[in-house]
Amino acid sequence: MQIDFQPSAAPTLGVEWEVALVDSRSRDLASRAGDVLALLPERVAAGHLHRELLRNTAEVVTGICPDVPTAMAELAEHMQALREAAEPLGLRLFSAGMHPFATWKSQQVSGGERYATLIDRTRWWGRQMVIYGVHVHVGMPAVERVLPVLNSMLRFYPHLQALSAASPFYEGHDTGYASNRALLFQQLPTAGLPFQFDAWQDYESYVGDLMQTGVIDVLKEIRWDIRPSPTLGTIEVRICDAMPTFECVAATTALTHCLLVDLDTRLAAGAALPTLPPWHVQENKWRAARYGLEAIIITDAANTERLVTEDLAELLERLTPVAHRLNCADDLARVWDIVTHGASYQRQRAVEDRSHGDFTTVVDSLTSELAQSLDRWR
Numbered sequence: 001m002q003i004d005f006q007p008s009a010a011p012t013l014g015v016e017w018e019v020a021l022v023d024s025r026s027r028d029l030a031s032r033a034g035d036v037l038a039l040l041p042e043r044v045a046a047g048h049l050h051r052e053l054l055r056n057t058a059e060v061v062t063g064i065c066p067d068v069p070t071a072m073a074e075l076a077e078h079m080q081a082l083r084e085a086a087e088p089l090g091l092r093l094f095s096a097g098m099h100p101f102a103t104w105k106s107q108q109v110s111g112g113e114r115y116a117t118l119i120d121r122t123r124w125w126g127r128q129m130v131i132y133g134v135h136v137h138v139g140m141p142a143v144e145r146v147l148p149v150l151n152s153m154l155r156f157y158p159h160l161q162a163l164s165a166a167s168p169f170y171e172g173h174d175t176g177y178a179s180n181r182a183l184l185f186q187q188l189p190t191a192g193l194p195f196q197f198d199a200w201q202d203y204e205s206y207v208g209d210l211m212q213t214g215v216i217d218v219l220k221e222i223r224w225d226i227r228p229s230p231t232l233g234t235i236e237v238r239i240c241d242a243m244p245t246f247e248c249v250a251a252t253t254a255l256t257h258c259l260l261v262d263l264d265t266r267l268a269a270g271a272a273l274p275t276l277p278p279w280h281v282q283e284n285k286w287r288a289a290r291y292g293l294e295a296i297i298i299t300d301a302a303n304t305e306r307l308v309t310e311d312l313a314e315l316l317e318r319l320t321p322v323a324h325r326l327n328c329a330d331d332l333a334r335v336w337d338i339v340t341h342g343a344s345y346q347r348q349r350a351v352e353d354r355s356h357g358d359f360t361t362v363v364d365s366l367t368s369e370l371a372q373s374l375d376r377w378r
Contacts, residue, residue: 001208003219005146005200008139008233011261011326015071015253017060018052018132018242019079019370020094021086027363029099029130030091031055031108039085048078053115053129055108058082064139068254068328072246076377083374092367096344097132097167097181097241100352101359104130104171125187132242133181134164136253137234138260142268143200146228149263150235151196152273153226154281156259157239158288158297159315162308163335164240164252165292166344169352172359178292178345181241182285190216191223193281203228225285235260244344244366245373251334257326258319265322277301292345293338309339 023030033055043049050059060078065071083093104127109115119126140146165178177183186192190210197203210216219230229236237256243249267273276284280298287295288308295308316335323332342350347369348362355361 001204001211003200003204003207003230005140005143005228005230006233007141007143009141010066010139011141011257011264012139013062013065013067013071013253013257014137014232014234015062015065015075015249016135016137017075017079017095017249018057018134019060019082020056020099020132021058021091022056022094022099022363022367024090024092027360027367029056029094029102029107032089032091033058033110035089036082036085036091040081043078043081048074049082051110053110053118055110056130057132067326068250068257068331071253072250072331072377075249076246076374079374080378083371093370094363094367095132095166095242095244095370096348096366097165097179098130098170098184100169100348100362101172102130104128122188128184129188131167131181131185133185133238134240134242134249134252135236135238136240136256137229137232137236138257139232139234140260140264142264145264145267146235147197147200147203148267148273149260150194150226150228151275152263152267153235153237153259154193154196155274155276155299156315157193157225157281158284158295158308159312160237160239160252160255161285161288162292162295163255163312163338163343164243164248165289166241166243166348168345168348169359169362174349174352177290178343179241179289182239182289185223186225188223190221192225193278193285194224194226196275196278196281241344244369246377247334247373248338248344250328250331251338254323254326254328254331255319255335257328258322258332261326262319262322274300293343312336312339 021030062071062074167179167181284297297308323329351362351365
């Protein structure tokens with residue numbers, strides 16, 4: 001099966017941020033995204049606000065951006081419009097990988113054949129998908145480098161997972177994980193870690209097999225954590241939990257942008273890119289989801305292990321010149337702020353502990369973090 005990849009002339013950027021609506025009184029999820037989006041028809045028509053699988057969710061989407069500051073400015077503009085539409089309806093904006101106490105049985109699925117087909121096929125696991133993420137697209141200039149860069153990006157999977165982890169609670173229980181979302185989402189067919197193909201033709205053959213056997217009907221139904229997006233000419237990184245502040249989203253977006261551009265530049269110059277065996281990639285994903293910033297990760301095929309934050313410190317130093325070229329040095333520097341001040345899963349647990357198990361205070365903390373960071377970013 002032939003799949004045409006539309007190369008990007010420049011390493012442009014696009015961001016998709018899934019946010020939820022919560023009721024201001026109960027702090028529970030509110031299935032009213034349709035009511036809110038109906039008040040913003042121009043932004044919906046322009047593709048900057050989307051509905052999602054669940055009626056409690058709206059997705060905020062940038063256009064094609066030259067750099068992280070531009071993308072974040074667009075997100076802030078559209079998020080502010082969403083907030084202004086939601087608040088008069090008694091709703092707040094909420095951003096985390098999962099809601100701390102909402103039950104999946106209470107959530108309403110959006111209308112449409114696509115979502116109905118998904119739920120009909122996946123049943124119990126599909127209904128469990130009360131999850132929220134941030135997806136980052138980065139333009140790639142050459143199809144022959146897409147899969148080698150994607151494979152090498154898996155080496156840095158746990159760094160992004162640990163930094164963004166924001167889903168420690170599920171239905172009023174502490175899961176013991178930093179990112180429960182990461183392990184829940186991979187239960188869907190074709191979701192989770194990508195296969196490591198060497199050549200584009202191998203990827204085409206794989207997609208052809210899935211379509212011929214009825215596993216998927218369209219390419220977007222391959223829900224890998226990192227995947228090619230041929231029509232956009234990008235690699236899409238879908239690792240990160242939704243995070244409660246613009247600063248955290250900017251930091252992880254900058255890290256993603258710098259990593260992909262650096263890997264592609266090195267490959268184009270003839271360098272051999274670092275990769276990991278699939279079993280190490282799988283283990284690193286689990287460790288980062290379980291332990292977050294305290295994860296000890298495997299860094300090479302020789303089984304070297306080190307604390308993820310130690311590896312991250314060296315990585316940031318190496319990527320700083322790249323960040324200056326991409327106009328995101330300040331945003332990349334925010335990565336270490338997450339390490340210093342704590343990732344969202346750590347802050348959520350601290351709030352829950354201080355309130356002696358009152359999960360409404362966790363929701364209040366998350367909605368306040370988002371509102372205050374939006375005010376700072378505008």
